[in-house]
Amino acid sequence: MVGLGDVAAAVVTAGAGVVGVWLFVKRVWPVVKTIPAGILAFARGVITAAQVLDSVKGLPAFIDRTDAALAQVHHELHPNSGTSLNDSVRRTEARVAELSETSERLEVGVAGLYTRVDELSAVDDRLWQTLEPDDEETHG
Template sequence: MGGGTPPQWLVDFLAAVGLDDIAAGVVAIVGGVVAVWLFTKRVWPVVRAIPAAVVTFARGVVTTAQVLESVKDLPAFIERTDARIGEIHHEVHFNNGSSVKDAAIRTERAVGELTATAQRLEEGVAGLYKRVDELAEVDDRLWATVDPEDEEADG
């Protein structure tokens, strides 16, 4: 390993390699570098994004399963709700006396009649008070005409 002659294997190798082989080697090396560069710029971001896409897909599947689970009881809920709405409809519309609406109408009429009766009674009582006041005035006038000494003689 002095400085002079190259090893025999290198001499044999270089003698066996032609210009075509060297060009093919250079093309292979450049192609490999370009392939690695393209892989890191174009393919690697896609490969890195695959786990996130899988997670997103899995979340979508779970969400869909949850929606399907919550919707499975929807027909029974709709049936119960329709029945209840029918009951409510029956009670708030006229049906010859048995509905809540019919009862409310009867109650309103009765309250109206009671209000009218109460008003007539108030007017009558007010008239009685007026009449009592008038009678009290007459009584006072009558007592004013009586001589107190005659009263003592009667007493």
């Protein structure tokens, strides 16, 4: 429940706010209006310079972090003692080329085996026909 004291405090607070705005408009605003534009421009320039200096103060640490990161990237992208990404890629490419050659040899060999099995099957069929010419349904 809102009491009379709460209502009175709200009215006093609102009244103080209105009086504060009225005093600002009546007393401070005329002074602010008369400040020459050059002084305001100078003040803006000082504030801008302060903001630039504040934003630049972290630049040395940023440069150090960037240099360290670039050194790591350089290490990985150039051959060294075998531990770089570049060295690993070269080893992988060489091994893939070896496996590709092995795969091609296996394909040729397997194709030859299929041909040989077909030839042997034909010989087997001829042998069975020679041995049992009348019994083709049993082995055919």
